[in-house]
């Protein structure tokens with residue numbers, strides 16, 4: 001009798017939860033991306049993308065070749081040269097939490113020069129070898145996933161829009177010998193540090 005009651009109650013609670021919070025239930029599909037303090041990474045908030053140097057002795061950070069964005073390239077530099085970014089989900093979510101594996105646009109939070117059409121959004125041109133700015137909404141999707149070699153790090157991947165003629169899959173973003181962020185080189189290990197300013 002007790003068991004039946006318990007099951008009945010659980011069922012009602014479950015039904016209530018499922019109908020009242022469908023997005024909350026759905027949101028459990030993927031883990032939230034966490035910042036260096038273990039807090040959920042939020043859409044629209046400013047972060048510095050930090051990465052260990054090759055010998056793991058210093059912390060490097062992602063920035064642009066020019067701090068006023070003018071079709072600048074995205075590079076890895078010293079921490080004091082960092083430029084904050086914001087993430088915006090390609091498909092808007094209700095809770096504003098950035099989740100592992102979801103499609104994102106990445107924008108520098110920085111002024112841009114007044115040339116027509118210049119945006120602060122990261123992009124990779126088709127056949128492009130480096131990450132640049134000047135992206136257009138929806139077409140320049142990235143995603144964040146756990147770095148498989150070490151669970152405390154994440155990696156970024158570029159996910160081209162699939163075209164009828166393109167069997168596109170996401171490619172990890174690394175750093176080339178020129179310090180430019182680049183697809184098709186070993187993934188860069190990154191973490192997300194809330195921007196203090």
Ligand SMILES: *[C@@H]1O[C@H](CO)[C@@H](O)[C@H](O)[C@H]1NC(C)=O
Nearest residue numbers: 052054055056149150153189
């Ligand atoms: C640096 O740290 C990463 C992640 O923990 C590790 O995979 C790599 O082997 C380390 N490199 C060196 C040179 O210690």
Ligand SMILES: *[C@@H]1O[C@H](CO)[C@@H](O)[C@H](O)[C@H]1NC(C)=O
Nearest residue numbers: 058067077078079080081082
């Ligand atoms: C950052 O530090 C480097 C030396 O480590 C220095 O050359 C550079 O001018 C500094 N940049 C800024 C913006 O302070």
